Amino acid sequence: xxxxxxxxxxxxxxxxxxxxxxxxxxxxxxxxxxxxxxxxxxxxxxxxxxxxxxxxxxxxxxxxxxxxxxxxxxxxxxxxxxxxxxxxxxxxxxxxxxxxxxxxxxxxxxxxxxxxxxxxxxxxxxxxxxxxxxxxxxxxxxxxxxxxxxxxxxxxxxxxxxxxxxxxxxxxxxxxxxxxxxxxxxxxxxxxxxxxx
Amino acid sequence: xxxxxxxxxxxxxxxxxxxxxxxxxxxxxxxxxxxxxxxxxxxxxxxxxxxxxxxxxxxxxxxxxxxxxxxxxxxxxxxxxxxxxxxxxxxxxxxxxxxxxxxxxxxxxxxxxxxxxxxxxxxxxxxxxxxxxxxxxxxxxxxxxxxxxxxxxxxxxxxxxxxxxxxxxxxxxxxxxxxxxxxxxxxxxxxxxxxxx
DNA sequence: TTCGAAAGTTTAGTCATTGCACTTATTTTG
DNA sequence: CAAAATAAGTGCAATGACTAAACTTTCGAA
Numbered sequence: 001x002x003x004x005x006x007x008x009x010x011x012x013x014x015x016x017x018x019x020x021x022x023x024x025x026x027x028x029x030x031x032x033x034x035x036x037x038x039x040x041x042x043x044x045x046x047x048x049x050x051x052x053x054x055x056x057x058x059x060x061x062x063x064x065x066x067x068x069x070x071x072x073x074x075x076x077x078x079x080x081x082x083x084x085x086x087x088x089x090x091x092x093x094x095x096x097x098x099x100x101x102x103x104x105x106x107x108x109x110x111x112x113x114x115x116x117x118x119x120x121x122x123x124x125x126x127x128x129x130x131x132x133x134x135x136x137x138x139x140x141x142x143x144x145x146x147x148x149x150x151x152x153x154x155x156x157x158x159x160x161x162x163x164x165x166x167x168x169x170x171x172x173x174x175x176x177x178x179x180x181x182x183x184x185x186x187x188x189x190x191x192x193x194x195x196x197x
Numbered sequence: 198x199x200x201x202x203x204x205x206x207x208x209x210x211x212x213x214x215x216x217x218x219x220x221x222x223x224x225x226x227x228x229x230x231x232x233x234x235x236x237x238x239x240x241x242x243x244x245x246x247x248x249x250x251x252x253x254x255x256x257x258x259x260x261x262x263x264x265x266x267x268x269x270x271x272x273x274x275x276x277x278x279x280x281x282x283x284x285x286x287x288x289x290x291x292x293x294x295x296x297x298x299x300x301x302x303x304x305x306x307x308x309x310x311x312x313x314x315x316x317x318x319x320x321x322x323x324x325x326x327x328x329x330x331x332x333x334x335x336x337x338x339x340x341x342x343x344x345x346x347x348x349x350x351x352x353x354x355x356x357x358x359x360x361x362x363x364x365x366x367x368x369x370x371x372x373x374x375x376x377x378x379x380x381x382x383x384x385x386x387x388x389x390x391x392x393x394x
Numbered sequence: 395t396t397c398g399a400a401a402g403t404t405t406a407g408t409c410a411t412t413g414c415a416c417t418t419a420t421t422t423t424g
Numbered sequence: 425c426a427a428a429a430t431a432a433g434t435g436c437a438a439t440g441a442c443t444a445a446a447c448t449t450t451c452g453a454a
Contacts, residue, residue, distance in 0.1 A: 008420055012432070037410065047434050049412090058410065125322065153369065153378040160365055161358050161382075168357055172350070181350040181390070185358075189386025193378070205451050209401070233440065244403055249442065 016054045018044040023061035028112055032062075032120045059126040062117070070134040072097075074141040086142055087190050090162040091183035098175065118171060131163050138163065146194060154193045161186055213251045215241040220258035225309055229259075229317045256323040259314070267331040269294075271338040283339055284387050287359040288380035295372065315368060328360050335360065343391060351390045358383055 022043035026035045037058050041051045055061050073093065080089035117123045139159035142148075148155050165182045172178035202210075219240035223232045234255050238245045252258050270290065277286035314320045336356035339345075345352050362379045369375035 006421070008431075011419090015432080036408090048410090049435075050433050052411065053432075056411095125326075129322075153365075153375050154382055157362065157365055157379040157382050160361055164357055164361050165354065168350075168354055178350050182354040185351055185354050185386035185390050186382075187386070188389035189382035189384070192385030192389075193382050203452070205400075208451095212401085234442085235440085245441090246404085246443085247402055250401075255441065 015044070015046060015050070019046065019051055019054055020061060020064045024113075027062065028109060028116065032116065032123060057126075059122060062123060063127065063130060066130065069097075069130070070137050073134055073138050077138070077141045077145050080145075085187060085190070086145060087158065087162065087183050087187040091165075091179050094162070094166050094169065095176065095179055098170075114170070128167065131166060132160075135159050135163055148194075154190070158186060158190055212241070212243060212247070216243065216248055216251055217258060217261045221310075224259065225306055225313065229313060229320060254323075256319060259320060260324065260327060263327065266294075266327070267334050270331055270335050274335070274338045274342050277342075282384060282387070283342060284355065284359065284380050284384040288362075288376050291359070291363050291366065292372065292376055295367075311367070325364060328363060329357075332356050332360055345391075351387070355383060355387055 019040060023035075023040045026039055026043060037048055037051055040061065041048045044051070051061075060066075076089050076093035077086055080086070117127055136159075139156045142159055143150065143152055143155040146152075146155060162183075165179070165186070168182055169175050169178045216237065220232075220237045223236055223240060234245055234248055237258065238248045241248070248258075257263075273286050273290035274283055277283070314324055333356075336353045339356055340347065340349055340352040343349075343352060359380075362376070362383070365379055366372050366375045
């Protein structure tokens with residue numbers, strides 16, 4: 001009963017996939033701004049209207065799998081291994097997400113993809129929004145995990161900084177080292193702001 | 198010779214001002230998304246194309262004075278009072294900018310203005326971009342001031358976090374306290390990452 | 395005074411995105 | 425199984441931000 005998929009839903013999923021595939025191919029080939037939604041729709045052999053029934057915007061065509069980032073983020077903080085600090089847990093989670101992502105896409109074009117995202121303002125901003133959208137939830141999780149008062153600012157700050165650190169890490173040649181240093185800064189600042197661990 | 202302003206340039210400046218004024222008034226009255234660029238152009242009695250000759254985008258109508266944020270930011274780090282830490286200098290500079298801004302606008306509608314910016318996604322994002330645009334320059338200034346190697350990640354991280362802190366501070370009821378806590382976190386993290394002050 | 399450049403206008407167009415009315419395929423239900 | 429309900433997909437027109445091109449007016453400098 002986990003897949004009560006009728007023919008209808010299958011076709012829908014297929015159309016969606018065609019669109020995402022066509023979009024990725026065209027964008028990588030010609031560049032995001034050089035491709036219109038019309039081109040993508042044509043390549044997937046559907047109408048433009050249909051495209052927008054599947055994806056809320058042109059940018060969304062690029063970031064297909066938008067699953068439960070938020071839940072995972074909150075869980076990373078709540079269920080961290082005992083003794084591990086919150087900044088450390090976040091560092092691990094963010095690096096994990098990256099490698100998962102890189103592995104999941106078996107395409108050797110993965111490097112081209114990330115480069116394209118970083119070099120296209122519309123996409124960079126969209127990706128940024130996707131992350132920061134969960135800032136409030138992360139802040140709440142941190143507040144709870146730290147047993148801090150409701151509106152503690154350090155917790156909100158840590159949430160935002162940690163999410164921002166991702167962008168910093170992404171564009172560096174050596175992600176692991178970048179993450180280590182950026183989160184070391186947060187780690188020490190956090191420990192100092194919070195006398196009782 | 199500081200103002201060799203001919204009639205021509207005066208008229209140009211006047212047109213620009215009319216546009217900015219009309220835009221602000223209409224936006225505050227009806228809300229940003231409820232006003233089209235056509236409405237603004239009409240209210241200023243110019244054509245839409247003229248509007249775009251003065252402002253590169255609809256959002257730019259709102260943030261008229263975009264002077265030398267970057268130079269000021271870099272100077273705040275380079276010329277900080279001796280003995281003051283870099284995070285402290287940045288905290289002061291950011292709070293200063295805010296109050297300067299608030300005073301400069303004698304309008305009692307100032308509160309409405311900031312509320313509107315925070316509540317309109319397009320404007321929030323634009324303001325954010327205006328700040329983060331100078332991240333690279335700030336990072337370079339910090340690197341120099343700290344005597345760190347060219348690509349030191351802690352410096353880049355501090356630059357980004359400090360700029361992000363502004364958004365955090367802005368939405369809080371008590372900006373000073375928020376700034377104190379957010380920058381305290383950076384202060385301690387920075388000191389720890391940097392053995393020799 | 396004349397001539398070029400700058401400000402402004404009109405017009406027409408691109409591009410993402412939405413609303414509406416319509417067809418077609420697949421379920422669901424009586 | 426035969427409707428009747430549901431949902432995918434289509435075409436078309438429109439909005440709203442923005443741009444390019446060709447043209448007119450107005451300064452300002454030579």
